[in-house]
Amino acid sequence: MKDTLKHKGMRNKLAQVVASKGIQDENVLNAIKAVPRHLFLDSSFEDHAYQDKAFPIGASQTISQPYTVAFQTELLQVKPNDSILEIGTGSGYQTAILLELKAKVYTIERQKELFKKTSLFFDRMGYRPKKVIFGDGYKGLPKIAPFDGIIVTAGAPKVPKALLSQLKVGGRLVIPVGTDEQVMTLFIRKSEKEFEKQELGLFRFVPLLENKN
Ligand code: SAH
Numbered sequence: 001m002k003d004t005l006k007h008k009g010m011r012n013k014l015a016q017v018v019a020s021k022g023i024q025d026e027n028v029l030n031a032i033k034a035v036p037r038h039l040f041l042d043s044s045f046e047d048h049a050y051q052d053k054a055f056p057i058g059a060s061q062t063i064s065q066p067y068t069v070a071f072q073t074e075l076l077q078v079k080p081n082d083s084i085l086e087i088g089t090g091s092g093y094q095t096a097i098l099l100e101l102k103a104k105v106y107t108i109e110r111q112k113e114l115f116k117k118t119s120l121f122f123d124r125m126g127y128r129p130k131k132v133i134f135g136d137g138y139k140g141l142p143k144i145a146p147f148d149g150i151i152v153t154a155g156a157p158k159v160p161k162a163l164l165s166q167l168k169v170g171g172r173l174v175i176p177v178g179t180d181e182q183v184m185t186l187f188i189r190k191s192e193k194e195f196e197k198q199e200l201g202l203f204r205f206v207p208l209l210e211n212k213n
Contacts, residue, residue: 001043003036010050011037014066017052023070027078031100032070037063039125040091059111061206063091064153068203070097075174075186075200076149078103083130083144085166087137087208088153092118096127098151105129106144108137110211136211140166147171155182155205164195176205 015032023029038049040063045055054062064072073094078084080102086095089109095118098105107129109115115134122129133141137152138160145166152163152175163173167189176182181202188196 001039001046003039007036007038007050008033011035014050014052018067018070021052021067023067023074025070025074027101028070028073028097031073031097032066034100035093035096037066037093040093040096040121057091057114058117059114061090061111061114063093064205069094071184071200071203072151072153072174073097073101075184076151076172078149082148085141085144085147085150085163086153087140087151087163089118089132090114090153092121092127094151094153095122095129096125099127099129103149106131106133106141106147108133108135108141110134110136110209137208138162138210142166149174152176152208153205154208155179155203156208159185159187164189176203179207 011033015029038046041049052066054065057063078101082103084098084103084105086107089107095105095107119132140162146168148171150163150173155176157179169189171189173187175185177185181204184200184203186198190196
């Protein structure tokens with residue numbers, strides 16, 4: 001598959017749709033216009049790639065809806081060179097949006113096939129996250145922490161303590177919390193011990209799974 005002017009036109013329309021649903025951050029909207037979402041999907045979905053919908057990406061997982069990706073990214077308030085941890089690499093689309101915003105991205109995926117497939121895809125496309133990790137996102141990434149931002153792209157039954165502890169003071173954790181449906185929750189670390197919490201609407205994600213080992 002290639003990226004063409006037709007695809008670019010569809011992305012501009014998608015950015016308009018996402019803006020009409022309330023996303024205001026120009027950098028986030030420009031990232032939606034820039035990232036060729038159709039290349040992150042199986043070719044059978046090519047015609048639908050620029051609809052504001054989630055799609056299956058194999059291994060019972062989904063690529064998040066563009067509005068959801070934009071909503072979470074806007075809440076992260078990414079600045080160039082920020083160090084960002086993503087839990088749930090999946091198709092790599094959210095990773096690419098963060099890279100477009102010039103973040104240093106560390107991304108963790110617990111499904112081996114997706115980890116392998118998406119790592120190869122990043123290489124092929126020239127996307128350069130700092131590191132793609134095969135592992136359990138519940139634990140975060142203590143070796144690299146603290147982070148300016150942490151984004152969880154699967155529904156978390158509870159907020160992993162490790163993730164809160166791996167934020168810089170001033171850092172933000174964006175995490176959908178719940179089982180059947182999730183409340184998008186933003187934590188801002190105010191000091192070593194204090195966190196501000198905001199709850200920002202209902203979403204539906206595939207579950208954040210805990211590894212048994
Ligand atoms: N950001 C992805 C969303 C993929 S869906 C995208 O833009 O396509 C959520 C992903 O989280 C799935 O790939 C799933 O395998 C992964 N996941 C679930 N539990 C996890 C865990 N504990 N650690 C890391 N990844 C996890």
